[in-house]
Amino acid sequence: MQGISSRWLLKLLPWVQCGGGAYRVNRRLAYTVGDGRVEFIQTGANVQVIPLELGELPVLRGYEDEDVLGDLAGRFEQREYEPGDVIVAAGQPVDTVVLVAHGKLEKVGEGEYGGEAVLGTLADGSFFGADALHGEAHDWAYSVRAVTAATVLTLAASRFRELADRAESLREHVTAFRDRPERAASAEGEAEIALAAGHDGEPVLPGTFVDYEPEPREYELSVAQTVLRVHTRVADLYSQPMDQVEQQLRLTVEALRERQEHELVNNRDFGLLNNADLRQRVHTRSGPPTPDDMDELLTLVWKEPAFFLAHPRAIAAFGRECSRQGVYPEPVEVQGHHLPAWRGVPIYPCNKIPVSRTRTSSIMLMRTGESAQGVVGLHRTGLQDEVQPGLSVRFMQIDEQAIMSYLVSAYYSAAVLVPDALAVLESVEIGVAQ
CATH class of the missing domain: 2.60.120.10 (Jelly Rolls)
Incomplete structure (x- = not known):
């Protein structure tokens, strides 16, 4: 299944148990x-x-x-x-x-x-x-x-x-x-300023x-669901040497997890690109992502930055700019993988970050964890028929055509606890498509 990716965001986010189906953030x-x-x-x-x-x-x-x-x-x-x-x-x-x-x-x-x-x-x-x-x-x-x-x-x-x-x-x-x-205007066209000199006073500050916040934000868990249908004949006759139902479920779960990461990045309600504070968004200086642009992101998330997240093409564009300027940042090793980094902060690839029709994308930098007042993932564990944390597979029925149905559900969301936990570099030019 070519659509399976590394899903670094799902691996890196610290996941918080959301017992009541909602998570309130009082700011x-x-x-x-x-x-x-x-x-x-x-x-x-x-x-x-x-x-x-x-x-x-x-x-x-x-x-x-x-x-x-x-x-x-x-x-x-x-x-x-x-x-x-x-x-x-x-x-x-x-x-x-x-x-x-x-x-x-x-x-x-x-x-x-x-x-x-x-x-x-x-x-x-x-x-x-x-x-x-x-x-x-x-x-x-x-x-x-x-x-x-x-x-x-x-x-x-x-x-x-x-x-x-x-x-x-x-x-x-x-x-x-x-x-x-109307106040009188000066020779320069500016409003005259009433002045008093030579006395002690207190300026108005x-x-x-x-x-x-009068209405605290409550993040409700979102859901991605699908119904897997498998004919009983397939399950009975063709489950050797590999269990056909198990393999069908495996690929279905992979697709749901891919969708989950996409929603965590792009959802208009809780997606990280849309939840970045307006004051935490900056534009590139010249188009392609440069070392100066990455430093600008670090000034916005300077308290314990955890990682950058960028589209693979944006990472390649940053590498080209580093080479052009004669800058060769040291990679870092994470879980056996050698990843590009900037100022010691790893840059993880994420193909869920969109690329616009004008060939521009975004780069995110975040701090993670509840104790650090950062970005956290939200899920609910302990579900009935749970096969992975926050993901359940429930047998529904066998219909009159002998088709078995399984309901596959994943519950998730994400929360940004304080605005300076997440910053976005926007309008990142990634070059012309080949």
């Missing part, structure tokens, strides 16, 4: 108020803005009604964009506010000599179009285009007005913001709000 919620950037909560592939972080938008600065802000945060819609996609186009009405959860965007407009010019860069935590919530109707003076894969949250001005019509406190706050006199 502290921490974000910075007044830093000019919006922060988010991530659950798998789903991203939500922290309600109080909406106070970074000028029109909502100083507004503190948490119930209204929570309602407003729930009205944002998540959108995904690929490199090159246009998010807003010049000349269209400004009727939406956009929060950049992850990715890199460029503001593109007409240059000094009539050509296209990049007017600015937007990245994680940036926002644009906020004046749609309070200003008069006008058009975009520039376009915004995705440079990398991007995740944004959008809110139509009409949905904001619907909420303001129902919430008197929000309506009064927006009215007061509109009526606030950004404040940090720390609390437990």
